[in-house]
Amino acid sequence: MAKTLGERNTRQKQAIRDAFVRAGRPLATEEVHRAAQTVSAGLGLATVYRSIRSLLEEGWLAVVDVPGRNPLYEIAGKGHHHHFSCTNCARVYEFEGCATVDAKPPRGFKTTGHDLTLFGTCAACNGTSRKATAS
Amino acid sequence: MAKTLGERNTRQKQAIRDAFVRAGRPLATEEVHRAAQTVSAGLGLATVYRSIRSLLEEGWLAVVDVPGRNPLYEIAGKGHHHHFSCTNCARVYEFEGCATVDAKPPRGFKTTGHDLTLFGTCAACNGTSRKATAS
DNA sequence: TTGTATGCAAAGCGTTTGCAGTGAT
DNA sequence: ATCACTGCAAACGCTTTGCATACAA
Helix, strand or coil: CCCCCCCCCCHHHHHHHHHHHHHCCCEEHHHHHHHHHCCCCCCCHHHHHHHHHHHHHCCCEEEECCCCCCCEEEECCCCCEEEEEECCCCCEEEEECCEEEEECCCCCCEEEEEEEEEEEECHHHHCCCCCCCCC | CCCCCCCCCCHHHHHHHHHHHHHCCCEEHHHHHHHHHCCCCCCCHHHHHHHHHHHHHCCCEEEECCCCCCCEEEECCCCCEEEEEECCCCCEEEEECCEEEEECCCCCCEEEEEEEEEEEECHHHHCCCCCCCCC
């Protein structure tokens, strides 16, 4: 049905994978485009979209849907975790296994999963961290 | 800056408000359009968007952002609650104050709010409820 | 050499906006 | 009679797709 090619190891796709590895946080398509372009000049936006989709299908990437933003993508296989969306710098971080969700949906509803996003200001914006930067 | 008009009580806007009242659950723009059109024939999509935005600004509506779907809207002022997204029928329900979120973000991060969505199958899809319908 | 992956440009889709006409006040 | 609101269609921003070319294999 969905032919999942992605069998060739091209310069472009490698540049895109590297962008995620280097960033260490969820990235938007446009950020990926910019980052990967510094390595693979002339990289087309369409290729970014196609590669991201392909990496999603092969399970290397995962979608991060934060309310109010365009979808972000992050390297998959990190185990259950949630996201923190900084309302000041608009950056999204992930934090591993630090949230407990005790959800009780109405009777008759079967819960199979959940999605949690925290909002607030990040360490960098709070000036609480000495090394405050990101890409 | 943002001139929040919405001072006239038109047939169209009333039809849109009614659609939300009757539905009793978060609606997508297209659903609102369809529902309101049965009352106000010839209703334009642009008017639906404009009215929804206006109702958001006056605080009558609130955005419901469910991962993977286009934004939904619901009547505001219902107090803190969360949403349940049925992975079978794609409908979204709200459930009031039944979730406890114990979130511990990284040090230096200040949390001011959160957003939780549960995924699973709803009562209607589970056949667990005798009155299983919605609009 | 073969055919996947790329780059570009056109097309799609949901949402917004410009404009002239409609209708609430 | 005014002027906000409406409907239509064009414009937009983001994402996808068609097609000829480039390059991994």
